[in-house]
Amino acid sequence: MATLTLKIADTLEIRLTEIARARGISKSELVRGAIVALLDSTGEGSANTFGHLVSDLGGRLEGPGDLSTNPEHMVGYGR
Numbered sequence: 001m002a003t004l005t006l007k008i009a010d011t012l013e014i015r016l017t018e019i020a021r022a023r024g025i026s027k028s029e030l031v032r033g034a035i036v037a038l039l040d041s042t043g044e045g046s047a048n049t050f051g052h053l054v055s056d057l058g059g060r061l062e063g064p065g066d067l068s069t070n071p072e073h074m075v076g077y078g079r
Contacts, residue, residue: 008016020030 016027016030020027023030
């Protein structure tokens with residue numbers, strides 16, 4: 001798990017402390033939940049897309065970029 005350090009207003013810190021205490025969770029857990037809710041609601045930052053999950057594989061495969069360029073690979077296609 002990564003660590004994130006940020007500065008917030010004193011009034012915000014007081015509110016975070018009160019809500020976290022009322023829910024019986026840590027301020028970190030409360031902030032993590034808020035960030036997840038924000039990202040889920042906007043659809044931004046989604047790491048679950050296929051492209052994101054395989055992005056490290058790009059350019060690592062050998063062979064023709066498009067198998068349809070070789071008629072041999074098209075034999076029996078569509079039958």
